[in-house]
Amino acid sequence: IQICVEKKPPKQQDTDKVIGVDFGRTDIAHTSEGDNWNGQQLNRVRDHYSKLRAALQRKASKGTRSSRRRCRELLQRLSGKERRFQAWVNHRISKAIVSRAKTTNSAIALEDLTGIRERVNQQPRSKTERRRANSWAFYQLRQFLEYKARVAGVSLILVPPAYTSQTCHRCLHIHPDPAQSYRSGKKFKCGHCGWEGDADLNGANVIALLGAAVNQPRGSWLACQLQGYRKPALYCEAVRVG
Ligand SMILES: [Zn+2]
Known part of the structure; x- marks a missing residue:
């Protein structure tokens, strides 16, 4: 039996505090507060x-017909197991x-992941690493975050991923x-x-x-402190979800 339950999400809190979440290659996720989830165990599995x-x-x-069939059955069972573990x-x-x-x-602020495939693949990488990144796993994590945030009344902000990994968060300088x-x-x-x-x-x-x-449109906008260096990289076109 399938039962549908409708629930109105609570009103999203207004706040000027933001937790940034970065999805990475070695760490699955890293927050601006320093929490991180290492991907090693997951990658091993x-x-x-x-x-x-x-x-x-x-x-x-x-192989014979019956052994081929057994292999196919096993393959199906495996894909379910892996999926459940990842979820x-x-x-x-x-x-x-x-x-x-x-x-x-x-x-919560996240990168707009629609471009993660391109971004993660910018540098030449091994086949193993590519397989890890081009997965539905990041997509699922984002979906989970989105709906859990909505249920909890936490607002979610999507920011453009360009230059986020190359900009210094302290002085906003890019090489x-x-x-x-x-x-x-x-x-x-x-x-x-000199931040390290x-x-x-x-x-x-x-x-x-x-x-x-x-979140605070009339607040201070971001610009690089270095004089004469005005790359509009951090011009923000981020959107608020929900
Ligand atoms: Zn710096």
């Missing part, structure tokens, strides 16, 4: 399934972020040479103000800043 799947697929194309992880992460936002009376970046892998080192730290934490903070600029 998914790599394991992917190997198993490849082996089974090879087997399913040869469990995404539920846990989104629940933690939303409840944190609720208790601190903050809004003057477009071919270079202050970010290298997991590390971020600003050449202007975790690259995903920096990204999450830039997202939070952009989100805050949207």
Whole structure:
């Protein structure tokens, strides 16, 4: 039996505090408050399934009729198992972020993920890494965040992902040479103000800043402090959801 329950979401809280969330490659998610969810365990499980799947697929194309059928059945069961595991992880992460936002009376800012495929694939990467990024997993996590935030009355802001990972959250400076970046892998080192730290934490903070600029339209707008350097990279076209 399917039962439909209709529920009116509570009014979204008005607030000028914003938690930024960055979805990354090594960390699944990193917030501007420093919480992060490491992807190592998840990646291990998914790599394991992917190997198993490849082996089974090879087997399913040869062998006797009955063994081919058995392989196909096993493949189907595997895909369900992997999906459930991923969903469990995404539920846990989104629940933690939303409840944190609720208790601190903050809004949540995310990157607009419609372009994540392109962004994550900007640099040449191994086949393994590409498989990890081009998945429905990030999409699902975002959906979970969206509906949990709505139910909890937490507002959600989407910001454009351009330059969020390359901008220093403290001085808003981007490397003057477009071919270079202050970010290298997991590390971020600003050449202007000297801030040094975790690259995903920096990204999450830039997202939070952009989100805050949207939430208070007449507040201060973001501009690079460096004189004579006016790249309109952080011009904010973010939208408020719901
Ligand atoms: Zn800086």
